[in-house]
Amino acid sequence: MADKTMTADDVAGRLRSGMTLGIGGWGSRRKPMALVRALLRSGVTDLTVVSYGGPDVGMLCAAGRVRRLVAPFATLDSVPLEPHFRAAREAGAIAMTELDEAMFMWGLHAAANRLPFMPVRAGLGSDVMRVNPELRTVRSPYGDGEEFVAAPALRLDAALVHLNRADRLGNGQYLGPDPYFDDLFCEAADEAYLSCERLVETGALTADAAPQTLLVPRHGVSGVVEAPGGAHFTSCAPDHARDEAFQRMYAATPWDGFAGRFLSGPDEHAYTRAVRAWHEERR
Amino acid sequence: MTAARPPVPAPSRAEYCVIACAEAWRDAGEVLASPMGPIPSLGARLARRTFSPDLLLTDGEALLVGPGGEVEGWLPYRRHLTMVTGGRRHVMMGASQLDRHGNQNISCVGDWARPARQLLGVRGAPVNTLNHPVSYWVPRHSRRVFVEQVDMVCGVGYDRAEGARFHRIPRVVTNLGVFDFETPDRSMRLRSLHPGVTVEEAREATGFPLAVSGRGPVPCTREPTAEELRLVREVLDPDGRREGEVGAR
Numbered sequence: 001m002a003d004k005t006m007t008a009d010d011v012a013g014r015l016r017s018g019m020t021l022g023i024g025g026w027g028s029r030r031k032p033m034a035l036v037r038a039l040l041r042s043g044v045t046d047l048t049v050v051s052y053g054g055p056d057v058g059m060l061c062a063a064g065r066v067r068r069l070v071a072p073f074a075t076l077d078s079v080p081l082e083p084h085f086r087a088a089r090e091a092g093a094i095a096m097t098e099l100d101e102a103m104f105m106w107g108l109h110a111a112a113n114r115l116p117f118m119p120v121r122a123g124l125g126s127d128v129m130r131v132n133p134e135l136r137t138v139r140s141p142y143g144d145g146e147e148f149v150a151a152p153a154l155r156l157d158a159a160l161v162h163l164n165r166a167d168r169l170g171n172g173q174y175l176g177p178d179p180y181f182d183d184l185f186c187e188a189a190d191e192a193y194l195s196c197e198r199l200v201e202t203g204a205l206t207a208d209a210a211p212q213t214l215l216v217p218r219h220g221v222s223g224v225v226e227a228p229g230g231a232h233f234t235s236c237a238p239d240h241a242r243d244e245a246f247q248r249m250y251a252a253t254p255w256d257g258f259a260g261r262f263l264s265g266p267d268e269h270a271y272t273r274a275v276r277a278w279h280e281e282r283r
Numbered sequence: 284m285t286a287a288r289p290p291v292p293a294p295s296r297a298e299y300c301v302i303a304c305a306e307a308w309r310d311a312g313e314v315l316a317s318p319m320g321p322i323p324s325l326g327a328r329l330a331r332r333t334f335s336p337d338l339l340l341t342d343g344e345a346l347l348v349g350p351g352g353e354v355e356g357w358l359p360y361r362r363h364l365t366m367v368t369g370g371r372r373h374v375m376m377g378a379s380q381l382d383r384h385g386n387q388n389i390s391c392v393g394d395w396a397r398p399a400r401q402l403l404g405v406r407g408a409p410v411n412t413l414n415h416p417v418s419y420w421v422p423r424h425s426r427r428v429f430v431e432q433v434d435m436v437c438g439v440g441y442d443r444a445e446g447a448r449f450h451r452i453p454r455v456v457t458n459l460g461v462f463d464f465e466t467p468d469r470s471m472r473l474r475s476l477h478p479g480v481t482v483e484e485a486r487e488a489t490g491f492p493l494a495v496s497g498r499g500p501v502p503c504t505r506e507p508t509a510e511e512l513r514l515v516r517e518v519l520d521p522d523g524r525r526e527g528e529v530g531a532r
Contacts, residue, residue: 026360053404073404080403089391089401098390102364102410121368122410125439125447131395146448177345178359 003168006223008038008230008268011193014223015039015158018067020048022108022154022189024161024182025234028054028077028242030174032162032195034230034268036060039160041263050154052104052181054234055250058084059263061094062255068095070154072104078244079251097132099123099151105181107154112187119148159189162231163215164239165205166196170221173205173213176237183215191222197239199226229272245282246275294507296458297322297525299477300422301515302507303456305330307375307418313337314415315347315358315366317374321528323420323456326375328519329511367407370449373416375456376408380433381419383470383491385452387412387438395435408437412444416451422528424457426490429471441469458529459485461504466494475504 012035015021025031036056045065051057053074060066062084074085088094099107106118119138124147129135138150161182164175172194174182186192194216205214230236233243233250250258262274294302304326308316316327316338331338332350339356342348347356358366366372379402380388387408393399411417417438421428436443441464444450455462460476472494473485482501486493495501507515515525 071404073406075403081401086401089398092397098395098405100405100409101407102367105361105364120410121413121449124409124413125436125443125445126405126409126412127390127395127436128405128409131435147446177357180360 001169004170004218004221004224005168005199006225008034008195008225008227009041011035011160011223011225012038012042012044014191014193015042015044017044017046019044019157020050020155022156022159022185023049023051023056024159024180024185025054025056025231026052026178026180027073027075028234028247029178030162030176030180030182030231030236031056031234032160032230033232033234034195034227035160035162035193035225037263037268037271039065040259041266050156052101053082053085055082055247058082061085061088063259064093066094068097070097070099070104072099072101076247076251078242079247083251084255098128099132100126100128103128103149103151104154105184106151108181108184108188110151110153111155112184115153117150117152120151121146121148123149154188156185156189157191159185159192160195161185161192161216162195162227162236164197164236165200166194166224167200167202167205168224169202170194170216170218170224171202171205171214172196172216172221173209174215175209175213175239179215186216186220189220192216192220193223193225194221195225195227195230197228197230197236199224227268230268232275243275246278249278291509291512294512295526296477296479297529298507298512298515299504300456300458300529301325301329301525302511303461303475303477303504304375304420305333306461306505307454307456308335308338308373311335311338311373313339313371315339315341315372317341317372319374319376320420320422321524322422323375325515325519325525329514332514333511364407364410367410368414370415373418373453374411375418375420376411376438378419378421378428378438380428380430381421381455382430382433382440384440384442385438385455385464385469385471386433386436386440386443387419388433388435390435390437392434405435405437409439412439412450412452413447414449416453418453419455421455421457424459424485424488426488429489429491431491459488465496470494472496473501475502477504
C-alpha cells in the first residue's frame with residue numbers, strides 16, 4: 001500500500017501556477033492553513049481559488065496569488081469582514097465569481113458526480129445572475145415546468161483540506177461537529193491533499209471514534225501531511241479553538257508587517273515559533 | 284414586615300425589539316429559527332420558551348439544542364442547506380441595504396465590479412429568499428440602509444420574485460418599528476411603531492416613500508408580558524447585551 005505522507009512544501013511543489021484550487025473548511029473554521037502557508041512560500045500564483053472563504057482567501061489575495069476567486073463570501077466569523085479580501089476587491093485586484101452558498105455546494109456536487117451542472121432553486125431574481133452573465137438556467141422537463149439555475153460544476157485541479165486525524169494511506173477523519181464540505185472538495189478535484197492534526201495507524205482511527213467520522217477515503221487523496229496546529233489561527237474542533245487574539249491582530253496588521261514577522265521563515269516550524277513568541281510578548 | 288418590592292423598570296427600546304423579533308416566529312410550527320445577531324437570537328429563544336415551543340434552535344454551530352442547551356439533533360452546514368431548500372426554516376437576516384420591495388444587500392456597496400466597500404458577499408441570501416420565509420433585522424434604521432435601490436440584490440424582493448413558489452418576507456424589524464410588505468404593490472409598510480417613535484421619525488429615516496397601514500394611528504409594538512420581561516432580563520440576557528445593540532430608550 002502506498003505511503004502518501006509528504007511535507008506541506010512537497011504539496012506546494014506539486015501545484016502549478018494557473019491552477020484551479022479548492023480550499024476546504026468554512027470561514028475561519030478548519031482551514032488548511034499550513035498548506036496555504038506552504039503555498040505562500042512557493043512561487044505558485046495566478047490561481048483560481050474556490051472556497052467558502054476565510055483567511056485562506058485573505059492571505060492568498062494579500063500576497064497577490066489570486067487571479068479569480070469563486071466564493072459566496074469571505075469572513076473571519078468572529079471578525080465579520082476579511083480585511084485583505086476587502087482590500088483586493090476594492091482595489092480591483094482580483095476577478096470574482098460570486099455564487100450563493102447553495103449554488104456553490106451544488107457546483108461541487110456536480111463536479112464530484114462528473115455532471116456539467118446541477119439544478120438549484122437559488123440565484124434567480126438576485127444579482128448573482130447579473131454579475132455572472134455566463135450562468136444559465138434550465139426548465140424542469142416534468143409537469144411543474146419550474147425554472148432553475150444550472151449551477152455549473154466546480155471542477156478543481158487540486159483540493160486542500162485539513163482534518164483532525166489521518167493515516168499514511170490518505171484516509172481522513174474529522175472529530176469536530178461539522179464536516180463542512182471537505183469530502184466534496186476532494187471528490188471534485190483531480191488531486192486532493194490532506195493535512196491533519198495527527199497522523200495515526202489505520203486501526204487507531206476507529207479505536208475511539210465511530211466509522212462515520214471517516215470523512216475522506218484514501219482513493220481520492222494524493223498526499224497526506226502531518227501538521228499539528230495546521231489550521232491555526234482558524235478553529236479545528238475538538239483539537240483547538242480559533243486563536244481569537246491572533247486573528248484580531250491579523251485583521252488589524254498591515255499585510256507586509258504580518259507576513260514579514262510570521263510568514264517569512266523557511267517552514268511551518270518557523271511560523272509556530274513566531275506565533276509562540278507573539279503570545280509570550282503579550283503576557 | 285416585608286420591604287416593598289422595587290418597581291419593575293419599563294421595557295427598554297431593545298426589549299420592544301426583542302418582542303418584535305420573537306413575534307416573527309409566532310405560529311411558525313416545527314421549523315428552524317435562524318436568527319442573525321443578538322436581538323433576533325434573544326427573540327427566537329424567547330419565542331421558543333413561550334408561544335412557539337416547537338421551534339428548532341441551533342447552538343450557533345452544528346447542533347440543534349433545546350431550551351436548556353441539551354442536544355437534540357445534528358445540523359452541519361450541508362444539512363442546514365437541505366433544511367433551507369426543504370423550506371422548514373425562517374431566518375431573520377441582517378441587511379446592509381434594503382429597498383421598498385424587500386431586496387436586500389450584504390455583498391458590497393457601490394459598483395460590484397469594483398466596490399467602494401466590499402462586505403460579506405451574497406452568502407445564502409439568494410437561496411434563502413427563494414425557499415422559505417426571510418425576515419430582516421436592522422438595528423439602526425437610516426437612509427443609508429433603507430435605500431431607493433440596493434447596489435447588489437442578494438436577498439430577492441417581491442418585485443423580482445415573480446413565479447418563486449416559496450418566496451415570503453414576513454417582516455422587517457428595526458430599532459424604530461415593525462414593517463411588512465402587505466400593500467397591493469408589495470412595498471414596505473409601517474406596521475407598528477415602538478413606543479416613543481413617531482411616524483415622521485420613521486419616514487425621515489427611510490430613503491423611499493414609506494407606506495403606512497390603515498387610516499387610524501399606527502399601532503404600537505405590543506408590550507412584553509411580565510413573564511416575557513422576566514425571561515429576557517433574568518434568564519436569557521442577564522448581562523444586558525441587548526442594550527448595546529440599539530441604544531437604551
